[in-house]
Amino acid sequence: xxxxxxxxxxxxxxxxxxxxxxxxxxxxxxxxxxxxxxxxxxxxxxxxxxxxxxxxxxxxxxxxxxxxxxxxxxxxxxxxxxxxxxxxxxxxxxxxxxxxxxxxxxxxxxxxxxxxxxxxxxxxxxxxxxxxxxxxxxxxxxxxxxxxxxxxxxxxxxxxxxxxxxxxxxxxxxxxxxxxxxxxxxxxxxxxxxxxxxxxxxxxxxxxxxxxxxxxxxxxxxxxxxxxxxxxxxxxxxxxxxxxxxxxxxxxxxxxxxxxxxxxxxxxxxxxxxxxxxxxxxxxxxxxxxxxxxxxxxxxxxxxxxxxxxxxxxxxxxxxxxxxxxxxxxx
Amino acid sequence: xxxxxxxxxxxxxxxxxxxxxxxxxxxxxxxxxxxxxxxxxxxxxxxxxxxxxxxxxxxxxxxxxxxxxxxxxxxxxxxxxxxxxxxxxxxxxxxxxxxxxxxxxxxxxxxxxxxxxxxxxxxxxxxxxxxxxxxxxxxxxxxxxxxxxxxxxxxxxxxxxxxxxxxxxxxxxxxxxxxxxxxxxxxxxxxxxxxxxxxxxxxxxxxxxxxxxxxxxxxxxxxxxxxxxxxxxxxxxxxxxxxxxxxxxxxxxxxxxxxxxxxxxxxxxxxxxxxxxxxxxxxxxxxxxxxxxxxxxxxxxxxxxxxxxxxxxxxxxxxxxxxxxxxxxxx
Amino acid sequence: xxxxxxxxxxxxxxxxxxxxxxxxxxxxxxxxxxxxxxxxxxxxxxxxxxxxxxxxxxxxxxxxxxxxxxxxxxxxxxxxxxxxxxxxxxxxxxxxxxxxxxxxxxxxxxxxxxxxxxxxxxxxxxxxxxxxxxxxxxxxxxxxxxxxxxxxxxxxxxxxxxxxxxxxxxxxxxxxxxxxxxxxxxxxxxxxxxxxxxxxxxxxxxxxxxxxxxxxxxxxxxxxxxxxxxxxxxxxxxxxxxxxxxxxxxxxxxxxxxxxxxxxxxxxxxxxxxxxxxxxxxxxxxxxxxxxxxxxxxxxxxxxxxxxxxxxxxxxxxxxxxxxxxxxxxx
Numbered sequence: 006x007x008x009x010x011x012x013x014x015x016x017x018x019x020x021x022x023x024x025x026x027x028x029x030x031x032x033x034x035x036x037x038x039x040x041x042x043x044x045x046x047x048x049x050x051x052x053x054x055x056x057x058x059x060x061x062x063x064x065x066x067x068x069x070x071x072x073x074x075x076x077x078x079x080x081x082x083x084x085x086x087x088x089x090x091x092x093x094x095x096x097x098x099x100x101x102x103x104x105x106x107x108x109x110x111x112x113x114x115x116x117x118x119x120x121x122x123x124x125x126x127x128x129x130x131x132x133x134x135x136x137x138x139x140x141x142x143x144x145x146x147x148x149x150x151x152x153x154x155x156x157x158x159x160x161x162x163x164x165x166x167x168x169x170x171x172x173x174x175x176x177x178x179x180x181x182x183x184x185x186x187x188x189x190x191x192x193x194x195x196x197x198x199x200x201x202x203x204x205x206x207x208x209x210x211x212x213x214x215x216x217x218x219x220x221x222x223x224x225x226x227x228x229x230x231x232x233x234x235x236x237x238x239x240x241x242x243x244x245x246x247x248x249x250x251x252x253x254x255x256x257x258x259x260x261x262x263x264x265x266x267x268x269x270x271x272x273x274x275x276x277x278x279x280x281x282x283x284x285x286x287x288x289x290x291x292x293x294x295x296x297x298x299x300x301x302x303x304x305x306x307x308x309x310x311x312x313x314x315x316x317x318x319x320x321x322x323x324x325x326x327x328x329x330x331x332x333x334x335x336x
Numbered sequence: 337x338x339x340x341x342x343x344x345x346x347x348x349x350x351x352x353x354x355x356x357x358x359x360x361x362x363x364x365x366x367x368x369x370x371x372x373x374x375x376x377x378x379x380x381x382x383x384x385x386x387x388x389x390x391x392x393x394x395x396x397x398x399x400x401x402x403x404x405x406x407x408x409x410x411x412x413x414x415x416x417x418x419x420x421x422x423x424x425x426x427x428x429x430x431x432x433x434x435x436x437x438x439x440x441x442x443x444x445x446x447x448x449x450x451x452x453x454x455x456x457x458x459x460x461x462x463x464x465x466x467x468x469x470x471x472x473x474x475x476x477x478x479x480x481x482x483x484x485x486x487x488x489x490x491x492x493x494x495x496x497x498x499x500x501x502x503x504x505x506x507x508x509x510x511x512x513x514x515x516x517x518x519x520x521x522x523x524x525x526x527x528x529x530x531x532x533x534x535x536x537x538x539x540x541x542x543x544x545x546x547x548x549x550x551x552x553x554x555x556x557x558x559x560x561x562x563x564x565x566x567x568x569x570x571x572x573x574x575x576x577x578x579x580x581x582x583x584x585x586x587x588x589x590x591x592x593x594x595x596x597x598x599x600x601x602x603x604x605x606x607x608x609x610x611x612x613x614x615x616x617x618x619x620x621x622x623x624x625x626x627x628x629x630x631x632x633x634x635x636x637x638x639x640x641x642x643x644x645x646x647x648x649x650x651x652x653x654x655x656x657x658x659x660x661x662x663x664x665x666x667x
Numbered sequence: 668x669x670x671x672x673x674x675x676x677x678x679x680x681x682x683x684x685x686x687x688x689x690x691x692x693x694x695x696x697x698x699x700x701x702x703x704x705x706x707x708x709x710x711x712x713x714x715x716x717x718x719x720x721x722x723x724x725x726x727x728x729x730x731x732x733x734x735x736x737x738x739x740x741x742x743x744x745x746x747x748x749x750x751x752x753x754x755x756x757x758x759x760x761x762x763x764x765x766x767x768x769x770x771x772x773x774x775x776x777x778x779x780x781x782x783x784x785x786x787x788x789x790x791x792x793x794x795x796x797x798x799x800x801x802x803x804x805x806x807x808x809x810x811x812x813x814x815x816x817x818x819x820x821x822x823x824x825x826x827x828x829x830x831x832x833x834x835x836x837x838x839x840x841x842x843x844x845x846x847x848x849x850x851x852x853x854x855x856x857x858x859x860x861x862x863x864x865x866x867x868x869x870x871x872x873x874x875x876x877x878x879x880x881x882x883x884x885x886x887x888x889x890x891x892x893x894x895x896x897x898x899x900x901x902x903x904x905x906x907x908x909x910x911x912x913x914x915x916x917x918x919x920x921x922x923x924x925x926x927x928x929x930x931x932x933x934x935x936x937x938x939x940x941x942x943x944x945x946x947x948x949x950x951x952x953x954x955x956x957x958x959x960x961x962x963x964x965x966x967x968x969x970x971x972x973x974x975x976x977x978x979x980x981x982x983x984x985x986x987x988x989x990x991x992x993x994x995x996x997x998x
Contacts, residue, residue, distance in 0.1 A: 034871075034893045092857045092868040095893060099869035103796050103815045103833050112776060112792075114443060114460040114478070129776040129794045130443075130810070132460045132478035132496070134434050147776070147794035147812050148461070148830075150478050150496040150514075153434045165794070165812040165830040166846065168479075168496040168514040171434050180867075182851040183830040184497065184885070186553035189513040192574040192592070195423045202570045202588055205511075205550065206423040207430035209365075219867065222848035222887040223515070223907075225553045225575040231365045231426060239864045243854040244887040244909050245554075245927075247575050247593040247611075257864055261854070262909040263927050263945065265576075265594050267611055267629075280909075280929055281945045281963070283594065283612045283630055298929075299945055299963040299977050301612070301630040314977075315630050315645075316658065322665065327978065329664040333991040334984065445774060445791040445809070461774075463791045463809035463827070465765050479792070481809050481827040484765045499810075499827040499845040502765050515828065517884035520844040523905040523923070526754045533901045533919055536842075536881065537754040538761040540696075554846070556884040556906040562696045562757060576885075578906050578924040578942075596907075596925050598942055598960075614925065614943045614961055632943070632961040646961050646976075647989065653996065660995040 006101065008032060012064050012080045015045065018093055019066065021084035025075025029063035033098050034091070037062065045094065048073060049087040066090045102162075103146070110147070122159065140177060152188075158216065170228060176216035176238065184223045188212045191227040191234075191250025191268065206230060208250060215239070221246065221262070230268075237274070255292065264296075273308065282317075297323075337432065339363060343395050343411045346376065349424055350397065352415035356406025360394035364429045365422070368393065376425065379404060380418040397421045433493075434477070441478070453490065471508060483519075489547065501559060507547035507569065515554045519543045522558040522565075522581025522599065537561060539581060546570070552577065552593070561599075568605070586623065595627075604639065613648075628654075668763065670694060674726050674742045677707065680755055681728065683746035687737025691725035695760050696753070699724065707756065710735060711749035728752045764824075765808070772809070784821065802839060814850075820878065832890060838878035838900065846885045850874045853889040853896075853912025853930065868892060870912060877901070883908060883924070892930075899936070917954060926958075935970065944979075959985075 009030040016023050035044040037053060040062035048054060048067045057065060057073055064080045067073050068087040075081045084090040105126060109115065113131040122140045127133065128147035137151050140159035150168045158177030167181045170188030193206035210229025215238035224246040226234060234250055239257040247265035255274035263281040270284045273292030282300040284290065290306040297313035297320055306312050313320035340361040347354050366375040368384060371393035379385060379398045388396060388404055395411045398404050399418040406412045415421040436457060440446065444462040453471045458464065459478035468482050471490035481499045489508030498512045501519030524537035541560025546569035555577040557565060565581055570588040578596035586605035594612040601615045604623030613631040615621065621637040628644035628651055637643050644651035671692040678685050697706040699715060702724035710716060710729045719727060719735055726742045729735050730749040737743045746752040767788060775793040784802045790809035799813050802821035812830045820839030829843045832850030855868040872891025877900035886908040888896060896912055901919040909927035917936035925943040932946045935954030944962040946952065952968040959975035959982055968974050975982035
């Protein structure tokens, strides 16, 4: 892997405009204040320009409406979108993932009936139950458990501590981070026959996850009561998120940290759920809608709408109410 | 295990009324839209009746105030309570849990001093510390840790990734889902003697959990500062729930996903805590009370009361306030 | 370890005033109602005095403004601060942590290149990757994973189920409880080039954690997009807390259960974040500020300020608004 680049080589990828010149080879990105002489930094806002003079960075990616003098043996790459350019720089300097001396670690417990695709890696102390099918190039880091009859698609990566319960179907190119729980029982009870307690309702469904889905650390996706809890292709789920039984997410939805879907919620495509927001059971949030951080949604949300607050309402209405409430005490 | 049933056999269990007739054997339940010819479906609301005509299901359980024509070679079972009937159907078709080729997997690390009841199953890569006592038929799925001197009652099932710390007492017929943390230290500090930092207060108590308690994936129950954090018989706790040190829950309480009890909270019997609701430390919520989803409870709640909002108040008052707030901007 | 004490021995440590006398040896602390004859209890509030007469405890630590008659063969230790005295009593009776028959368990998978300090303990089924460096007296309980090139300082304790990803730097005297996730990828995406999906932005930074940091069960600290997510010395983090990529915490901050920092949040020193509170990305909370439980902070908070509510405001303003809202419905 190539680990250092000239400014010209970087600009060949970013397709921006170079101002100034540096002979320094660039070995990674760093923030303005912490950057060393062999690093490139980013200036995406005018307020950070003043830090450039004292930064040790030899180069900077700068949004093209910001004026910065490069200085001696330093270079500026002007781009339309510094965030996008940064993402491309990060792809370039992305260090390799941990590698293992053995593809299938001898301490992994893999049932005889498991079907492993080509190029699979199964780390130390993993457990893989009966009839599990792993596609090609699946990576299970150490201490992962996958239970009976689950299927995992090609190139999916599962980090340590994650547990995938039985009979689930996982797509390809997914990433599940550490300590994720997939397919635990949904939360369902009925009154006992004497009315004095609660009886567990069996949760006999499963979880079906599409392709290119990423699920953050310590998040949970419960199995369905019956039928399936479904996460569509390209959904991105942050840490500590709860997805309850029988919820259905369309394509490319985003759920930020600590957010949650109660049971049987339906999300359309491209729905964005802010951090710590909660969605009531049996509600539908239609495609392209956005739920603000910390909101509590208690009814359906129209396509493309932006809702906020608790109970969540049109975000402009909610903002007006907050202003009105503040005014009450200012009279 | 019997895996298919005639409509008559199902109705012997549901004790409803059959309308129409089908020769088809039923092999499982499914939603109206996804059901195949060998599946039974459910109609619990009039709004779903229209889906029956195009559903492939050969039978449906229908609430008795809903009128549906069975159609050719299809049957309806009319029941008083479709939800309850569904729960019974799910019990019937509940597939067996994962089974293992060996009761005590050779990779499990079980200390010589551990006492195992009859019929225990200890999965791969489990760790069981000194003097742990497991009752009869306890199941530890792979990668579970149970620390020294902990006692677990008969028929309790612990899923992978769950850790139960030392000196805890767990009842019988409990289910702990994946990645649960039982008995981690409570969160307690005192100012250091120089007043410039925080000193850990040892958390020397334990956790005591009753019988028939279910705890959801990635939830936490902290050990007590001293004495015990207590969860009563029959409590049902969802995913990602936090129960802090020295809290005490009565019998048959329900805590939904992302809810939390701060330290030394007391719940009576049959208390219901909605999703993402939080309870302030040292408050008491008396028996039969309900805390609405997303609420923040900052004072005691009377028996049978329903509270809502932040700070939580009588739910009718809170709803009125929300209406009043909305009106402020509509003038 | 000494396991029983006379009242005089305890008072030598507490430096209070003994009233009455007991010949009973004290073997531990317990609550008033549950205490046995060989236990000491606490009375920190007048409302608990009435329980003393029927308590079996042979002794009590009592705040010096509370009047209690000791009774026959019972003693009172009067102190200025019963909470602080209790903390010292708990230190005395703190039982030893679980110990292992072997320092490095034979089932642990430790790469040849790992550097272990003196006195390290590595439990069953741990995984330690390439070039990891553990200082002296580091304890990894069973089923911990530490990935390549991570460094852990002296005397740090890591509980079961916790995963520390590659290239992180962990200080000394830290405690990470069960199922913690350190260094999982931050949550960052960019639109795909065809605008129809989301592309992962590589998260190539790491996590740097100072000394004396405690992190609660099932909490998450994400690695930085680039540069580092930083937690300062002496920070105390409760269970189920989310710390997103590139956040920076100063010294001795406190974050209570279910709270969260979105990306690139900066906390000064001694900041207190209440339970379930959330902080918007790119905001700064200056030193000594307090964020009330359940709040949603959407802008910078001044040093020493106390904010509350959603959107979080000066706590006195917020309380006034809540009063005003309540009055709207009482007219």
